[in-house]
Amino acid sequence: MKLGRLNHIGVATPSIEASIAHYRDVMGALKIHKPFDLEAQGVKVCFVDTPGEGGTFGTQIELIEPLGTDSPINGFLAKNPLGGQHHVCFEVADIDEARKEFEELGKRILGPTRLGAHGTPIFFLHPKDMQGILTEIMETPKEGSHWSN
Amino acid sequence: MKLGRLNHIGVATPSIEASIAHYRDVMGALKIHKPFDLEAQGVKVCFVDTPGEGGTFGTQIELIEPLGTDSPINGFLAKNPLGGQHHVCFEVADIDEARKEFEELGKRILGPTRLGAHGTPIFFLHPKDMQGILTEIMETPKEGSHWSN
Numbered sequence: 648m649k650l651g652r653l654n655h656i657g658v659a660t661p662s663i664e665a666s667i668a669h670y671r672d673v674m675g676a677l678k679i680h681k682p683f684d685l686e687a688q689g690v691k692v693c694f695v696d697t698p699g700e701g702g703t704f705g706t707q708i709e710l711i712e713p714l715g716t717d718s719p720i721n722g723f724l725a726k727n728p729l730g731g732q733h734h735v736c737f738e739v740a741d742i743d744e745a746r747k748e749f750e751e752l753g754k755r756i757l758g759p760t761r762l763g764a765h766g767t768p769i770f771f772l773h774p775k776d777m778q779g780i781l782t783e784i785m786e787t788p789k790e791g792s793h794w795s796n
Numbered sequence: 797m798k799l800g801r802l803n804h805i806g807v808a809t810p811s812i813e814a815s816i817a818h819y820r821d822v823m824g825a826l827k828i829h830k831p832f833d834l835e836a837q838g839v840k841v842c843f844v845d846t847p848g849e850g851g852t853f854g855t856q857i858e859l860i861e862p863l864g865t866d867s868p869i870n871g872f873l874a875k876n877p878l879g880g881q882h883h884v885c886f887e888v889a890d891i892d893e894a895r896k897e898f899e900e901l902g903k904r905i906l907g908p909t910r911l912g913a914h915g916t917p918i919f920f921l922h923p924k925d926m927q928g929i930l931t932e933i934m935e936t937p938k939e940g941s942h943w944s945n
Contacts, residue, residue: 648822648823648824649824649826650819650823650824650825650826650846650847651846651847652846652847652848652849652854653802653805653846653854653855653857656802656805656881656884658927658929660927665927666927669926669927670799673797673898673901673903674797674799674886675797675798675799676799677798677799697799697800697801697802697886698799698800698801699801699848699849699852699854700801700848700852700853700854701852703848703849703850703852704849705801705802705848705849705854705855706802706854706855708802727928728928729923729924729927729928730927730928730929731923731927731928731929732805732881732884732928732929735805735881737823737846749822752822754822774878774880775878777818778807778809778814778815778818778878778879778880779876779877779878779879779880779881780807780879780880780881
């Protein structure tokens with residue numbers, strides 16, 4: 648595999664509304680996208696942009712709030728009631744090729760490849776096989792590494 | 797404050813050597829910098845580059861391994877023996893101005909402003925005041941957002 652962009656860091660929060668106020672009023676984020684429900688993954692999602700080098704797009708902050716009582720991030724928030732760093736997401740050019748490579752290395756993949764928050768195929772790798780980090784692998788959007796919703 | 801680049805994510809590891817092998821052999825990182833001791837902060841440090849958009853520099857991964865028995869990350873590794881996401885670091889144009897703004901907002905700052913791993917002034921903010929995330933604020937290097945060591 649060839650390491651691609653660090654597309655986003657996933658940040659769990661008990662309240663996207665409160666987190667938006669934090670990134671806007673405390674951190675001074677200039678662009679905060681509209682939150683939306685990602686029902687298939689049991690989370691409400693909101694992307695916060697950070698600038699890249701020379702006016703390019705940088706790594707985003709993906710705020711995730713539990714959607715329903717079965718949300719997979721309820722356990723994380725029970726342990727970390729304020730929220731915190733939940734996962735990291737790297738881009739790859741070809742999701743199927745990346746999946747095959749991780750499988751060949753014996754890395755545990757959590758569930759099937761599915762559509763992620765940016766509408767491109769993703770999968771997650773088990774943190775115990777990834778140096779303690781829940782790692783998302785995402786195919787780079789065809790139109791490039793950024794988006795407008 | 798105006799949110800700057802996500803300069804790096806800080807990743808604690810019990811072994812920088814093992815982490816280098818992971819980012820090189822599993823993740824396919826093309827550029828891994830030479831590790832060095834940051835004695836003032838009690839850590840050994842190694843930066844791993846990720847690509848930015850259009851060939852620019854992206855957010856780095858800062859691997860940190862304890863240096864000595866008093867290292868401030870020993871507690872984190874006792875709780876997370878495999879390592880994991882330790883902190884995030886955002887750039888600002890003026891470190892003194894940023895410090896003043898966080899102080900005025902009542903955010904707890906951990907210790908004095910000091911030189912960080914990139915040789916520019918930094919300070920850390922208490923995770924309990926920052927949505928559960930240990931947050932480093934770093935002045936953008938004068939020569940730009942990248943480096944060569």
